[in-house]
Amino acid sequence: MIIVMKAGTPSVEIERVTEEVCRYEIIPEICQGQHKAVIGLVGETAEIDTRQVQNISPFIEQVIRVKKPFKRASLEFRYGEHSEVAVPTPNGVITFGQNHPLVVVAGPCSVENEEMIVETAHVVKAAGAQFLRGGAYKPRTSPYAFQGHGESALDLLAKAKEATGLGIITEVMDAADLDKIVEVADVVQIGARNMQNFSLLKKVGAIGKAVLLKRGLSATIEDWLMSAEYILAAGNPNVILCERGIRTFDKQYTRNTLDISAIPVLRSLTHLPIMIDPSHATGKSEFVQPMVMASIAAGADSLMIEVHPNPAKALSDGPQSLTLEGFEELMQEMAPLGKFFGRWSKKNSTTIPMFASQTYATVRF
Structure with missing residues (x-):
């Protein structure tokens, strides 16, 4: 009510x-x-x-x-006004929301070494990104796959943050690691596999940091919004929803199915900001660009794009990662569409020439 x-x-x-x-x-x-x-x-x-x-x-x-089961997350709860999530970063406050410029988040799936993460941070910032993503703790389908470097990777993210001023987004998998993560992260990510880990949702709801809530692999939109409700009910109003593809029939041609329709549906149901992750959704770098364009046109507030200096040798999710040069090209291509929809600002604009990543040290493996 x-x-x-x-x-x-x-x-x-x-x-x-x-x-x-x-x-x-x-x-x-x-x-x-x-x-x-x-x-x-x-x-x-x-x-x-x-x-x-x-x-x-x-x-x-x-x-x-309010007739919806998700009370605080419902658009009715704010009488039709969409909320904003303002995140302080070393480069200033970045605001996620419908009436603000597109927020671009970029970086590798996993933090592998200092040289790689710092170089990537410099390039994505110069190309127009406002946040660096990078996994310190990685949920993997196989217990034998690379699980991330853990706490030492958080130290490397802190170094990249200090070097560039970018905000940091990284995932928490276990509540025991939350205190260490919030010391470095400006936005705490709840991954798809933990979307309905309700005890973890309550824990992140008790912190003051913004929370990025990814949609579960087989979650309905109502399931997703009810998970957001757990965070909001625990006292944290700073929730960003992230559509990252859902599991459907066909896994031969894409990793998941990106639900573009979720953008207008969410806009009619909730006041929370909406992010799209086309990298995890498609699983293939060649499909990222068209899905980015579709997401902007559909009204996304933010984009999360995986970027790696050498995707062929990435320790995780290389096939879906753009090269540094590929990310620079994509930002150039996004600008006209972002401006057309009034979602582009000087912070999104490229401040270096194309392929400026070549001016940084080449990562060696």
């Missing part, structure tokens, strides 16, 4: 209404929109008479029941 206050309602009246509704033994949450304040009532509201709530104050414009 939400209470929509009239435009111009004094803050003292909003506080009075909030205190009044507490007698219903629910939790009131104030969402201050551009023009109106909305008070969300979280808890068992089925027995609450909306007419009684309406009579609490003449400043109440409307009382609405």
